[in-house]
Amino acid sequence: MKEFIVRLFSLLAIVGVLFGYNEVLDVRAKDEEIAKLNAQLEVQSSGASSDSESGSDSGDGAGYKDGTYTGEADGFGGTVAVEVTVKDGKIEAVEVTSAEKEDSAYLAMAEDIIPKIIEAQSAEVDTISGATFSSTGIKNAAEQALEQAVK
Amino acid sequence: MKKLNIHNLKAKEIKKLHTWLRALIQILYFLFLPSVYTAAFAGVKYIFTQIGAGEVIGLTSFVTVLIVLCAYTILFGRFFCGFACAFGSLGDGIHAFYIWCFKKKKKKPVLLSEKITEKLSYLKYLVLTVIAVLCFAGIYGKAKGTSPWDVFSMLHAGNFHLQGYLPGVILLLLIIVGGMCLEERFFCRNLCPMGAVFSLLPVLPFFALHRDRENCIKGCSGCTKKCPSGIGLPEDGSLKVEGDCFQCQKCIDTCPKKHIHTGIKGLKGNEFWFTILRAILLLVIMIWAGV
Numbered sequence: 347m348k349e350f351i352v353r354l355f356s357l358l359a360i361v362g363v364l365f366g367y368n369e370v371l372d373v374r375a376k377d378e379e380i381a382k383l384n385a386q387l388e389v390q391s392s393g394a395s396s397d398s399e400s401g402s403d404s405g406d407g408a409g410y411k412d413g414t415y416t417g418e419a420d421g422f423g424g425t426v427a428v429e430v431t432v433k434d435g436k437i438e439a440v441e442v443t444s445a446e447k448e449d450s451a452y453l454a455m456a457e458d459i460i461p462k463i464i465e466a467q468s469a470e471v472d473t474i475s476g477a478t479f480s481s482t483g484i485k486n487a488a489e490q491a492l493e494q495a496v497k
Numbered sequence: 498m499k500k501l502n503i504h505n506l507k508a509k510e511i512k513k514l515h516t517w518l519r520a521l522i523q524i525l526y527f528l529f530l531p532s533v534y535t536a537a538f539a540g541v542k543y544i545f546t547q548i549g550a551g552e553v554i555g556l557t558s559f560v561t562v563l564i565v566l567c568a569y570t571i572l573f574g575r576f577f578c579g580f581a582c583a584f585g586s587l588g589d590g591i592h593a594f595y596i597w598c599f600k601k602k603k604k605k606p607v608l609l610s611e612k613i614t615e616k617l618s619y620l621k622y623l624v625l626t627v628i629a630v631l632c633f634a635g636i637y638g639k640a641k642g643t644s645p646w647d648v649f650s651m652l653h654a655g656n657f658h659l660q661g662y663l664p665g666v667i668l669l670l671l672i673i674v675g676g677m678c679l680e681e682r683f684f685c686r687n688l689c690p691m692g693a694v695f696s697l698l699p700v701l702p703f704f705a706l707h708r709d710r711e712n713c714i715k716g717c718s719g720c721t722k723k724c725p726s727g728i729g730l731p732e733d734g735s736l737k738v739e740g741d742c743f744q745c746q747k748c749i750d751t752c753p754k755k756h757i758h759t760g761i762k763g764l765k766g767n768e769f770w771f772t773i774l775r776a777i778l779l780l781v782i783m784i785w786a787g788v
Contacts, residue, residue: 350736353699364544364554371553423654447654451536451788454558475546475638476539476559 409435410495416443417490421456421483423447428484430491437467440488448480456480463488512750515767519579519746522776523586530780531583531653533788535646536562538691541625545632558787565786569779570695574705576775578685578692579744584649585685588677595678609680611727617687618726618741625690645669682725686741696740702760706742706749707733709756720748720757730757746772 410432418427424447431439440460445453455477462471469489474481506514526533540563547554554560566577578585599606609617631637641661648665651657659666676683685692708720708730721729725745731737746767749757759766 347736350699350702350738353697353738356697357699367548368554371551375553420658422651423656449532449536449654449788451532451558451562451786452539454787455539458557476543478638478641 410437410492411435413495415491415494417487417492417494419483419486419490421445421448422452422479423449426480426483426487428487428491430488430495432495437464437492440464440484442484445480445483448483452477452480456484459484468492508750514769515746515750515772518769518772522580522772523589526581526776527583527586530581530783530788532650533562533566533577533783534582534584534691535650536788537566538563538646538694540564541691541694542628542632542637545629546635546637549633549635561786562783562788565782567694567698569782571698571700572704573775574700574742574744575692575695576744577779578695579746580772580776581779582685583653584646584689585682585743587649587673588682588684591673591677592681592683607679609683614680614683614687615727620687621689621693621696624688625693628690643668645672680725682743682745685743686726692741698738698740700738700740702736704759704761704764704766705739706730706744706746706757706766707735707760708748708752709733709758712754713756714754717753719751719753723747723751 412432412435415430415432416427417430418425420426425444426442426448427444429441429443430437431441440463442453442457448456456474456479458474458477459471459481463469463485469485469492471485473485536559540557540559540561543557543559544554570577596606628637631640643664645665645668648659648662648669651659651662672684672688676687680686710732718729721727724747725743726739726741728739728742730742730748731739744766749755749765749767755765757766758764764771
């Protein structure tokens, strides 16, 4: 009886700590955002406007040709194929078109690399830890696809 | 075809049927859902990695699998370990083959003594702690190539590009030759970090196994001897949790007086319908969790 209760409370404590941890980070992230917005407001109200949009065309160097491109690379158990869509010179979407031999839980995790690629406008991003094989597959396939899109 | 009536079978035949049913479920899970255990443990590693890096813990597919599997284990005990884990099944297969070889040669198989393995069984907590600390410190990623699980998963998936995985290959071979052969469920009982997590869960008493010790034959410890974890089961009505019970259910048929049963009256725990129901339920929730 005692053993069961000790285990139960330990488990609840762990779950509670994890939730609390997430909550704290959430609050911190919000605080930071508020601070950032406040700073922006101050800058705007003080009149020093125009240059707040600092060099918006950072993706200019990347500059891809518009179109859809496909690429393939080795994933975990086989080949991963992706389709990269470029619009207005920017990577707009990366889609995994086939990954038959990949495990779906791992693939779902590995697909977290896609937003990273779009954000960086390049396939040169870190792989997803825990799903290294599948995410490396997506990364390399996207790299291959983007080689065709380089101006 | 003669219809099989399971109510008229002798105890020995029923025992055989139970063994075959378990083997069948294990083979099916081994072939079609081989990555559940790594996915669940990837959830554990992910949580420690995120905390170490000060990042938010998201409900990723790994974490979902981990939560679902833990919830299932709290309710049904470690049925997953006994029936569905690919690495556990690998161990069962290798151990069965090893025993069969010795039988063919009419020799007594060399096995680890219970005295040694009883102490070894604490190693899994050390394995779990070390991996958790490495993840927390953010250096686990650098240990790439050392995990015997990775090597096994790659081989299972037909990926033989094993360069850079030498430590993992050596560990896997050591575990197979030096462990799985010499003790039934060697890895699960002594080394499995996911098993370490499972063995600490507050498993509910409804479907956990108990024995009616009062009416046992004096001095009989058939169930403990048969048990891969050497467990002396708790008494009826006890809330004691046997964390190392993999639900292999061998004890139930071994007991000469049929004293072993689940916490629910009238349910022994190895009925065909009950085993199949749990296996299907596990399959459904695993597919739901996205494995």
